[in-house]
Amino acid sequence: MSSINEAARQSEGGDGPVVSASTDGVPAPERFDWWAQMVGAEVMPVAIQSTHATRFRGSVEAVGMPHSQVAAFAFSPMVARRSPAHIRRHDPEEYYVVLVHGSPIRLEQGRGVACLESGDMSLFTTSAPLVCDFLDRGRQTRLTLLRLPRTVLPLAGGRADRLLAEPLSTRTGAGSAALLGSYLAGLPAAARACGPAELARLGVLGVDLAATVLAGRLGAQDALPTETRKAALRSRIKIFIEQNLGDPELLPAAIAAHHHLSVRSLHLLFRHEPETVGAMIRRLRLERCRADLADPALGTRTIAATAARWGFRHPADFSRAFRRAYGFPPSEVRARAWARALDVQQVCARCRRSAGRHGSQ
Known part of the structure; x- marks a missing residue:
């Protein structure tokens, strides 16, 4: 180069x-x-x-x-x-x-x-x-x-x-x-x-x-x-x-069958990777959930619906996995997103009021 x-x-x-x-x-x-x-x-x-x-x-x-x-x-x-x-x-x-x-x-x-x-x-x-x-x-x-x-x-x-x-x-x-x-x-x-x-x-x-x-x-x-x-x-x-992260049936057995492998062959294929197949699925699902919960545009979607969208069957299991991965509950991500959105709205309102005052002078 x-x-x-x-x-x-x-x-x-x-x-x-x-x-x-x-x-x-x-x-x-x-x-x-x-x-x-x-x-x-x-x-x-x-x-x-x-x-x-x-x-x-x-x-x-x-x-x-x-x-x-x-x-x-x-x-x-x-x-x-x-x-x-x-x-x-x-x-x-x-x-x-x-x-x-x-x-x-x-x-x-x-x-x-x-x-x-x-x-x-x-x-x-x-x-x-x-x-x-x-x-x-x-x-x-x-x-x-x-x-x-x-x-x-x-x-x-x-x-x-x-x-x-x-x-x-x-x-x-x-x-x-x-x-x-x-x-x-x-x-x-x-x-x-x-x-x-x-x-x-x-x-x-x-x-x-x-x-x-x-x-x-x-x-x-x-x-x-x-x-x-x-x-x-x-x-x-x-x-x-x-x-296929949103499919709750996305399990190692289904993945192996789709690719014409045995479950044992699938695990052997990933044995030198940084994480197992199951751990990869869980990490990716949690990442998608966290991104959705941090998006104010998706604020009307419940935490349970967000978890279900990305393949988690039970909200309680999702909450435990989320807390283990990130050290805080999913509700805290949603609360932070709303707080940031409110701050932006307040700043924009102040800017509009300031612009209106200057325009009337």
């Missing part, structure tokens, strides 16, 4: 694991060239053209992790071409998974041509000629790149090359592609709250999810290391749990 770090020193900067850079800190006449040099150094050497060159704007947030990097880009429409001459000049021998957020992208590499809409992903490599047309649809191009050195992707013999410039949709619920899309979209924000150990785990998770998606498209799941398959399955289970 050295070149983005250098760009950050020249423009915006960044603290912690997320480093940001922007053309806003560069004199306007130099912005397009600055962007071209940054992309060439950080991603790979390419030739770029843009009808917006004289008014070009771009920004990037990058998260560096062991063995991988995630970078979120936003920029004016352009076309990027990587030629055999570029490859001979410098080939880092890396794959990139691209997730599209904004205007469509047309990607050409090898025998593949992918027209990617927002929410689509695809794969490209630094080791083959490439054309990326970032289409001008009246809005800025936004995308996220996951960099994967060939040495860390557990698909031997260049098997992933068969998927170059093929669309990979993320619109399939809790499937591996959807999980990878959510991971890429949310990583820069999540990384800001991470320490080094957690960031390293997130980096491993990204590689595992990408490998699982690609192996699934190739029909080569059995070629993946056992731990890679287990990590992807844990991620699917966690998403399933979060999506």
